[in-house]
Every structure is written in C-alpha cells, then in structure tokens.
Amino acid sequence: MERVFRHFQDELDSLKQRLLTMGGLSEERVRESVRGLMDRDGSALDAVLAGDQPINDLHIELDDRCFKLLALHQPMAADLRVIVAAVKINTDLERVGDLAINIAEAGKRYLRHAPVKPLIDIPRMGELAQSMLRDALDAFVRRDTALAEAVLAADDTLDALKTQIFRELLTYMLENPATIEPALDLILISRHLERIGDHATNVAEDVIFILSAKDVRHTGPGAPKAE
Amino acid sequence: MERVFRHFQDELDSLKQRLLTMGGLSEERVRESVRGLMDRDGSALDAVLAGDQPINDLHIELDDRCFKLLALHQPMAADLRVIVAAVKINTDLERVGDLAINIAEAGKRYLRHAPVKPLIDIPRMGELAQSMLRDALDAFVRRDTALAEAVLAADDTLDALKTQIFRELLTYMLENPATIEPALDLILISRHLERIGDHATNVAEDVIFILSAKDVRHTGPGAPKAE
Numbered sequence A, B: 001m002e003r004v005f006r007h008f009q010d011e012l013d014s015l016k017q018r019l020l021t022m023g024g025l026s027e028e029r030v031r032e033s034v035r036g037l038m039d040r041d042g043s044a045l046d047a048v049l050a051g052d053q054p055i056n057d058l059h060i061e062l063d064d065r066c067f068k069l070l071a072l073h074q075p076m077a078a079d080l081r082v083i084v085a086a087v088k089i090n091t092d093l094e095r096v097g098d099l100a101i102n103i104a105e106a107g108k109r110y111l112r113h114a115p116v117k118p119l120i121d122i123p124r125m126g127e128l129a130q131s132m133l134r135d136a137l138d139a140f141v142r143r144d145t146a147l148a149e150a151v152l153a154a155d156d157t158l159d160a161l162k163t164q165i166f167r168e169l170l171t172y173m174l175e176n177p178a179t180i181e182p183a184l185d186l187i188l189i190s191r192h193l194e195r196i197g198d199h200a201t202n203v204a205e206d207v208i209f210i211l212s213a214k215d216v217r218h219t220g221p222g223a224p225k226a227e
Helices: A002-038 A042-050 A053-073 A077-110 A121-142 A145-175 A177-212 B002-038 B042-050 B053-073 B077-110 B121-142 B145-175 B177-212
Strands: none
Touching: A002 A042, A002 A053, A002 A077, A002 A121, A002 A177, A042 A077, A053 A077, A053 B077, A077 A121, A077 A177, A077 B053, A077 B077, A121 A145, A121 A177, A145 A177, A145 B177, A177 B145, A177 B177, B002 B042, B002 B053, B002 B077, B002 B121, B002 B177, B042 B077, B053 B077, B077 B121, B077 B177, B121 B145, B121 B177, B145 B177
C-alpha cells in the first residue's frame, strides 16, 4: 500500500511538472506574439502561427494523465480536487495557446499598415498577462493562496489597460479613417490579452478552491479577502 | 451493491438533467441579449446584466455534484469520462452566461447611437450559436455522435458570418466616421457570439471523446469524419 501511495504521489508531482511545462510553452507563445507585433517581425508571428503542435500534444497528454490518475488510484478529497483542477487548468492553458495564435493573426494584419502609434500599453498588457499566468501556475504548484489572490487583483489592472487602449484608439479612428483598420486589430489584440488574464484568473480561482475548500467564484468584483 | 449502483445511476441522470437546465438558462440569456439589441429594448438588456445569479448558483451546484460523484462512487472508465466531461461542460456553460453579459453591455452602448444598419447577420449568428449549444447538450444527454459532429460543422458557418459582418461594418466605418463607435460594438457582439459557438464546439468535442474514446481535438480544420 505504501508503495502504491508513493507511486501516486510521484505521478501527481509529475503531472504538476508537466502542467508547468505547458504553462511555460503557452507563456512563451504569448511573449513571441507580442514581441513579433512590437518588432514588426512577421516571421516571429509566422512561427507562432505554425507552432501550436507541442501545446496540443501536451493538452492531450495531460488530460490522459488526469484520467489515469482518477481511474487507477481513485483518489479522495484533497487529491481529487487537485486532479480535477488540473483538468481545468489544462483547458485554460490550451486556450492561452489559441489566443497567442489570435494575437499573431491580428498582428500579421496590423503589419500590412503604417503603425497607428507607438505601442506602450499593449506590451504592458502582454507582460502583465504573462506574469499573471506564471504566478497562477506557481501558486498551484507551491500551494500559495496569497499569490493566487494577487493574480485576481492584477486582473483589474489588465481590464483598466484594455479600456484605456480602446478609448485612445477610438480617438485615432475618429480623427483619421486611415487608422481604422489597423486600430481595430490593436483593439482585438488587447481583448485577446485580456482573455489570457481571464484564464490566469480561472487558474488562480481553482488554486484558492483547492486550498481553502471554499468557492471564491461568483463573489462579485474585486479579489476575495485573505483568510 | 445493486442498490448503491442504482443510486449512482440516478445521481448521474440527475446531473445530466441539471446540466440541461443550466444549458437552457444560458441559451435564454443569449437569446434575450440579442433580442434586446434587435428590439432596441434597453430594459431587456438590463435584465440580462442583472440576471446571472441563477447560472452562477448552478455552476457551483454542478461542480459540487461532480465532486461528490467522483469521491463517493469512484466511478470507472465510461462513467468517469462522463463526469469529467460534465465538469468541463459546466465551465463552458458558465462562460456562455458571461458572454451574454458581454453582449448586453455592448448592446447598451450600441443603443446610445443611431442604428448603423438593419441587423440581419447578427440575429442569424445568435440563432445559430443557440442551436449549436442546444444540439451539443442534446448530443451529450442522448449520446449522439452524429449530432455532436453536426455542431462542429456548424461552427464554420458561424465563423464565416463573423468575417462577413466584420468586412461589412468596416466599410461603414470607413465611409462614415459617425458609425465607428456603434459599429465597433457590433463587431464585438459578433465576436462574443462566435465564442458562444466555440463553447458549443468544446461541448461537442467532449461528447465525441466520451462516446468514441477517441480524441478529436487538434485534428486540424473542419469537422472530423464520421466513423
């Protein structure tokens, strides 16, 4: 029994490590999509568009690992929560990979036009979304409630940046119709980055749920209080 | 043992019924958000904005039911797949409810302006997204692979409508700057509807996964072939 238990814990640790690997991959794809936009580097964007196979493979591998852990070990209570959370986090990370593709697609269209303006807030959104994702996964692996709560708080900043970008670009569009098409793509990119933050928020909520056995979802705006 | 087994099947049936209830609620919220936009009925949109509590309550209830089924009955193989799929479907339906709110918010902003044009494709997208959602859930409950595959195929139509709406509205924006703000909201609404179709697609993929034990995700563009 001792042996089986140790095997289960090894498998669980290995699952967490693979989730971190997948998180690192999706984060890198977000970084590359924003960098390609900033540097007007179309081939970097092409690489993002062509490079989703490793994440898709990991998505299937992780789902499979979760199923096997559930089916073979029939874990109880705390471990069950971790594995079900892993199923959800796996889905969130795969969507982040898809959003990197959406950013790269909009970025490619953007590069066909003259720059609308120097981009300042979009790279800030990109960095914030990446750090939220990293922190949410670290919180999952290290079982760190405070870090997960910091991710929830950061989401408000990301939303505020998105609103600011929208207002600013609207002004450009109204003043100069030549900016309408490229500005639309920047607006879409800011929305994709906001959704990456939403996925990081989902992960953080799952972490808080695992650790506190308390459901912090649907508790209204703002981060929940620390216990 | 017979008694415990029957109890488990009853619980599983009850879980499916509650998922259908949640699907019905989220579908109704999508319908009301699009109807409010079409009829320029601000109070219908306010009702959507204020009415997400029942879905959020169901979301927590369903997660809880899935956990209890996993923890108390330790289901194997086929049943395990159904319950893990239910966890994912629950998340998808809750997001559909959130997207109805996003549509209502953009709709409220749209109503502050004169209509850009008669809306034809947006209600078509709304009806298609709703029927995809309904079919995906029916496919889950009735274990109907063909219906799930029809949902995957319908997603291409939804994407084509979104692209068409984008091109048409871009023309309006370029010709008349007074349409820029309201047209932007219509573009966002079409993207929210597209994402509702994506959630229906996720559900359909889960159904095919349950029924065929074959992972149809990440198989490239287009619907997978029927077996």
